Amino acid sequence: MSYVNPTELAHQMISAGAAKVQLSTRDTLIRAFMAGAILALAAAFAVTISTRTGQPLVGAILFPIGFCLLVLLGFDLLTGVFTLAPLAWLDRRPGITVRAVLRNWGLVFLGNFAGALTVALMMAVYFTYGFTQAPDAVGEAIGQIGTSRTVGYADHGAAGMLTLFLRGVMCNWMVSTGVIGAMISKSVPGKILCMWLPVLVFFYMGFEHSIVNMFLFPSGLLLGGEFTVVDYLLWNEIPTVLGNLVGGLTFVGLPIFLTHARTQRARTVVPDAVVTEAKPTAPDRVPAVAGAEG
Template sequence: MSYLSPPEFATKMIDAGESKVFMATRDTVIRAFMAGAILALSAAFAVTVTVQTGSALAGALLFPVGFCMLYLLGFDLLTGVFTLVPLALIDRRPGVSLRSVLRNWGLVFVGNFAGALAVAVMMAVIFTYGFSTAPDEVGQAIGTIGEGRTVGYAEYGAAGMLTLFIRGVLCNWMVSTGVVAAMMSTSVSGKVIAMWMPILVFFYMGFEHSVVNMFLFPSGLMLGGEFSVSDYLLWNEIPTVVGNLVGGLTFVGLALYATHARTGATRNQPVPAQADTPAQLDV
């Protein structure tokens, strides 16, 4: 059968986290760069579909194509390593330390950002014909997204920051579920179907994904969005990264590890009472 049981894919999660810790720096950065670039292209695609069709649902239905491609190709997102890599530390795999976990996160962050930024520059060139004209309709929409999801939160102060953080938590609850879903099947079609569902939920609900935002906000700044780099970092990227870490590790990584990799002791079944025998009744 192509379906793996929860205990089986829970073990694969820990193994995957361990392998990422010991991966060569070059490979870690290349895979992260490509993941950031492909996800950025997928985000540009989804915004284009949404603008041209007027349907946010259409864009959300098609966005997961990029996520599926990058994971089938073996690339890594920050949101995924937030969930998988700590499990190798928690499971006490030999040679895995907190320092090695943080090293992996740092390299993946840099790679994802570089890939997303490269695509942001290329798409800005397309939207403006090499910065010779005003942004087209899609470019204007991306600039608006950047404003609404930075200064839009800032208008509400602490309540806006809390909302942003919770959206980051919910985002990686779904995205990391998609990462794990790829391990549930040994067939390409099974992996794609399983990944598609939670990614659709995250994108349509407008949750905050740190790597998608590495494309949207630099793009918005280049396309005339009325917000600053400090607005982007303080009122989006940093709280989103923290929310993504909490959501993925808590609701996916630790939850699955606790109940499928390190299950609790099985409760003793009560022994059924035996009916009295005729001999006992005669006494």
């Protein structure tokens, strides 16, 4: 069957997390670089469509193309390893330590950032003809995204920071659902469908994805966005990374792990005792004595 049941899915998630943690430094960096670059291209594609058509839903519908490609090619996003790597540690897989998990996260972060930044530089050149003219409408839109999603949060103070964090949480709830969606089916069309739907939700809702932002904000700075590197780090990237970690692990990884990989012992149902109560016996009637008078 092409469908993978939840118990088998849970064990696949644990094994995938262990494999990612044990991957060599070179392979981890290459896979993360390519994942960041492909997702950045997908983000540029989606913003281009949304700007030129005036229909954000169309951009959101087509954005998952990049996500599906990078997952099918075996590349790694920070949002995915946030969810999968800790499960291998919780399952006590040999060689999986907290230090090894943190090392994996650090390498994937660096690789994703390098890939997204490379595409940001390329797209900045693309939008400005090598910085010889002002950016076109799409370039301006990217700059405005960077401003509204940094300074825009800062304008609301603590409430803005809470909103930013929760958008990061909800983002990786959806994105990590897409990551494990690729494991739910054994057919390529099934994998794509299971990945496509939750990623569409995240992008259209404007949730905060740390790797997409690694493209949007550096390119926004290059294209004239009115915010600073400190604004980007403090009022977007750092809270988004923390929100992505909490969202993926809390709402995707742990629930499946706890209820399908580490299930509690099945409850033994004891049927209620059937209590049979003896019906009270009616007292014997005393036969009347013939001829007796009252």
